[in-house]
Amino acid sequence: xxxxxxxxxxxxxxxxxxxxxxxxxxxxxxxxxxxxxxxxxxxxxxxxxxxxxxxxxxxxxxxxxxxxxxxxxxxxxxxxxxxxxxxxxxxxxxxxxxxxxxxxxxxxxxxxxxxxxxxxxxxxxxxxxxxxxxxxxxxxxxxxxxxxxxxxxxxxxxxxxxxxxxxxxxxxxxxxxxxxxxxxxxxxxxxxx
Amino acid sequence: xxxxxxxxxxxxxxxxxxxxxxxxxxxxxxxxxxxxxxxxxxxxxxxxxxxxxxxxxxxxxxxxxxxxxxxxxxxxxxxxxxxxxxxxxxxxxxxxxxxxxxxxxxxxxxxxxxxxxxxxxxxxxxxxxxxxxxxxxxxxxxxxxxxxxxxxxxxxxxxxxxxxxxxxxxxxxxxxxxxxxxxxxxxxxxxxxxxxxxxxxxxxxxxxxxxxxxxxxxxxxxxxxxxxxxxxxxxxxxxxxxxxxxxxxxxxxxxxxxxxxxxxxxxxxxxxxxxxxxxxxxxxxxxxxxxxxxxxxxxxxxxxxxxxxxxxxxxxxxxxxxxxxxxxxxxxxxxxxxxxxxxxxxxxxxxxxxxxxxxxxxxxxxxxxxxxxxxxxxxxxxxxxxxxxxxxxxxxxxxxxxxxxxxxxxxxxxxxxxxxxxxxxxxxxxxxxxxxxxxxxxxxxxxxxxxxxxxxxxxxxxxxxxxxxxxxxxxxxxxxxxxxxxxxxxxxxxxxxxxxxxxxxxxxxxxxxxxxxxxxxxxxxxxxxxxxxxxxxxxxxxxxxxxxxxxxxxxxxxxxxxxxxxxxxxxxxxxxxxxxxxxxxxxxxxxxxxxxxxxxxxxxxx
Amino acid sequence: xxxxxxxxxxxxxxxxxxxxxxxxxxxxxxxxxxxxxxxxxxxxxxxxxxxxxxxxxxxxxxxxxxxxxxxxxxxxxxxxxxxxxxxxxxxxxxxxxxxxxxxxxxxxxxxxxxxxxxxxxxxxxxxxxxxxxxxxxxxxxxxxxxxxxxxxxxxxxxxxxxxxxxxxxxxxxxxxxxxxxxxxxxxxxxxx
Numbered sequence: 006x007x008x009x010x011x012x013x014x015x016x017x018x019x020x021x022x023x024x025x026x027x028x029x030x031x032x033x034x035x036x037x038x039x040x041x042x043x044x045x046x047x048x049x050x051x052x053x054x055x056x057x058x059x060x061x062x063x064x065x066x067x068x069x070x071x072x073x074x075x076x077x078x079x080x081x082x083x084x085x086x087x088x089x090x091x092x093x094x095x096x097x098x099x100x101x102x103x104x105x106x107x108x109x110x111x112x113x114x115x116x117x118x119x120x121x122x123x124x125x126x127x128x129x130x131x132x133x134x135x136x137x138x139x140x141x142x143x144x145x146x147x148x149x150x151x152x153x154x155x156x157x158x159x160x161x162x163x164x165x166x167x168x169x170x171x172x173x174x175x176x177x178x179x180x181x182x183x184x185x186x187x188x189x190x191x192x193x194x195x196x197x198x
Numbered sequence: 199x200x201x202x203x204x205x206x207x208x209x210x211x212x213x214x215x216x217x218x219x220x221x222x223x224x225x226x227x228x229x230x231x232x233x234x235x236x237x238x239x240x241x242x243x244x245x246x247x248x249x250x251x252x253x254x255x256x257x258x259x260x261x262x263x264x265x266x267x268x269x270x271x272x273x274x275x276x277x278x279x280x281x282x283x284x285x286x287x288x289x290x291x292x293x294x295x296x297x298x299x300x301x302x303x304x305x306x307x308x309x310x311x312x313x314x315x316x317x318x319x320x321x322x323x324x325x326x327x328x329x330x331x332x333x334x335x336x337x338x339x340x341x342x343x344x345x346x347x348x349x350x351x352x353x354x355x356x357x358x359x360x361x362x363x364x365x366x367x368x369x370x371x372x373x374x375x376x377x378x379x380x381x382x383x384x385x386x387x388x389x390x391x392x393x394x395x396x397x398x399x400x401x402x403x404x405x406x407x408x409x410x411x412x413x414x415x416x417x418x419x420x421x422x423x424x425x426x427x428x429x430x431x432x433x434x435x436x437x438x439x440x441x442x443x444x445x446x447x448x449x450x451x452x453x454x455x456x457x458x459x460x461x462x463x464x465x466x467x468x469x470x471x472x473x474x475x476x477x478x479x480x481x482x483x484x485x486x487x488x489x490x491x492x493x494x495x496x497x498x499x500x501x502x503x504x505x506x507x508x509x510x511x512x513x514x515x516x517x518x519x520x521x522x523x524x525x526x527x528x529x530x531x532x533x534x535x536x537x538x539x540x541x542x543x544x545x546x547x548x549x550x551x552x553x554x555x556x557x558x559x560x561x562x563x564x565x566x567x568x569x570x571x572x573x574x575x576x577x578x579x580x581x582x583x584x585x586x587x588x589x590x591x592x593x594x595x596x597x598x599x600x601x602x603x604x605x606x607x608x609x610x611x612x613x614x615x616x617x618x619x620x621x622x623x624x625x626x627x628x629x630x631x632x633x634x635x636x637x638x639x640x641x642x643x644x645x646x647x648x649x650x651x652x653x654x655x656x657x658x659x660x661x662x663x664x665x666x667x668x669x670x671x672x673x674x675x676x677x678x679x680x681x682x683x684x685x686x687x688x689x690x691x692x693x694x695x696x697x698x699x700x701x702x703x704x705x706x707x708x709x710x711x712x713x714x715x716x717x718x719x720x721x722x723x724x725x726x727x728x729x730x731x732x733x734x735x736x737x738x739x740x741x742x743x744x745x746x747x748x749x750x751x752x753x754x755x756x757x758x759x760x761x762x763x764x765x766x767x768x769x770x771x772x773x774x775x776x777x778x779x780x781x782x783x784x785x786x787x788x789x790x791x792x793x794x795x796x797x798x799x800x801x802x803x804x
Numbered sequence: 805x806x807x808x809x810x811x812x813x814x815x816x817x818x819x820x821x822x823x824x825x826x827x828x829x830x831x832x833x834x835x836x837x838x839x840x841x842x843x844x845x846x847x848x849x850x851x852x853x854x855x856x857x858x859x860x861x862x863x864x865x866x867x868x869x870x871x872x873x874x875x876x877x878x879x880x881x882x883x884x885x886x887x888x889x890x891x892x893x894x895x896x897x898x899x900x901x902x903x904x905x906x907x908x909x910x911x912x913x914x915x916x917x918x919x920x921x922x923x924x925x926x927x928x929x930x931x932x933x934x935x936x937x938x939x940x941x942x943x944x945x946x947x948x949x950x951x952x953x954x955x956x957x958x959x960x961x962x963x964x965x966x967x968x969x970x971x972x973x974x975x976x977x978x979x980x981x982x983x984x985x986x987x988x989x990x991x992x993x994x995x996x
Contacts, residue, residue: 165592631978649932
């Protein structure tokens, strides 16, 4: 039980995929303009990450390993991720056309989100079993969502603040992200994972 | 000891009330002319019921509201109506509005009054009608018609009636002096209101910086059920919602009114007006107003007639124009600057501050917000002024509205404490105005869309109806044709033409039959003509056709002449028929010519 | 060696077919009909039905915007509408396209009744039926319903319709935002 808790704490805070491992920065900077879009994006990414992490694990353990095809893992994982993202796109389009239009190109770009592929691949190094894989993917997703939402909230406030002209837009966003990363550095060593 | 609660926030600005309370209430002298604005209340502007040049008596109704919410306007003194025109009125925009200009004749003659000795014998509605006819609207600043306010629906019974004697804003002492010198009228008015509402509790709340007023009111309420409660001095404890929280511990729900929780607040001046309306039959034609500020030599309170130009009062108070820098209507926290002193005293004017430059200096320039949060600490409505400021400034009005922008009472406490001198309330007022404007435009756009769609539907419907009618007519015409054919055939068979038409139809039928016969003959004859014999054109038949066509043309031309003389509707149709017949005649002639040519060129059949 | 390559290819093929089937099924299951976005866009447009955007009415323009048309073509809507559309669709707000007209103060049509001949041409032109009248009878504009689209001015054969600016009234007055020149570069930018 504590094992699972530790996995979650590790993926959400200590080894946060965005601010500590610096994966998935594209949607992090691109979708964090408004809080509503950020929340929509984080939900979509959570769904994709968890599902693809599980499917990748299953594909690896029950298909690639027995057939001794582990060298195919990268392309297989990409295939799995692409399918899951397509599926998510369809669901989002049906349930919320506005969110679909607002997310725009970033929804299919989850396929190329290095965090998603990264989670799938890094999961293998940890020799996790099924439940642990699920938690690993889910924890990564929650960490991503947490940071995305926090950053979006901050960017909304910064957008209306008196920022000097040279810093407006992406520049102050990067500075803020860097400061957030510094803050998350404080979690180092909390969990020995 | 009555239990009191406290509201969060609030400030303690310097009171500056002693200047105007050291002198007793003064009756302002009768002015030469008065300007009575037609809208001194919330609702529709009143419509004038007198004419220019008409003489009116004091207390006579000169304008009334017939459609919509509002209260009538009365002449404050006797005189002649000089004009009904745009005049400056006290409004933050500095704009003019419709006013009735009354030239006083100096006699101050009352019209016939109708006092009531025992109002309790009347019906509740009758007393409310009296209050409306007396033109009474809230005199604390908003101007809501008092009779409508007192007419609460049955499901919202008022349990606590509060008379607001707090007067928390600095400089203003009008209610203070009213309570000191007209205490019995205040209590009489409150009793009328209590009789109308039947509350369980009646309270008069007075801030503890007015000990004389408290003493006077305590004396006046002896032998009544009314409580007089002294509340701690804090700005803005005179705000309706804050006062209710202090006295009852209850909060008025966001976007709601005090009646929602069974409470009602009325102004001290309104109570006096109600008392005068019921017991003396006098309409609301005067009010107590504070004239203060360092630029006047004798700051005091005046009992002034509604419509008196403020310049008169300033003069009476000894205005020193050299020292005067700014005229503020209202108090330093919630008031606005007047652009001219020609504005009249209205039912909601409570104070004019004639300030010197050092007394109310121009505000320092706005500096960046340092996010100190002082504003949130003093907000009496527990809002987030800093966030409201950011959203109002960047025009993100949706978010501002979401943070309860419309619950802001614009008291000015946040602007007062801001270390960067940001005019916060101005931003909120701007945001509120924009949001209201957007809502009005949205409403208008929705209406326009509805009208547009209705119009499209109407045009569709008309097109369809036209189609229907056209089909109907075509069908009817076809039927008529069928009938005619049948009759003609019958007539042709029997050789009996009953009327001209069927005779004509019979002729047509015969002609058609002949043509058909000829057509059948023609292939037969062409069969015979295999030897190269060209068909002989039947000159006789062609000549006959030409004769027929010419005959028809003559008839049609005759009908056209008739039609033109009578200016009948079918003139166009007749013209077309004539043209057709012309063509027919022409063609017949041509065919005949060609046939004759052919015949003459043809070698005789051998 | 060849067997492993063939097995690898077969595995990938198999996976692709399975996933393809799944996606195809999902595409059917989650099919989207219509376009509710158009309603949301239409709700933001001012409904003057004037046609200045180049489309025959506000709804066609809303449909075009949903298909990617520029959002800066509506003069009666002005800056506020462009900003609202930009917020809804999460695109950059652009300044009003001058090709389609400039933003003007609100205007209403007024018919000079002395000159009206009762031809009903303006009544037929008004997209919101804001003109009251009948053939050979006086025509007049219902001011509260007029959207100021000025489609009625052209058809009038005697040119008796004026577009009058609505003057601000004490009742329609609103506060202006306080001016603040806080950031030096902003001030310079404003004066530049």
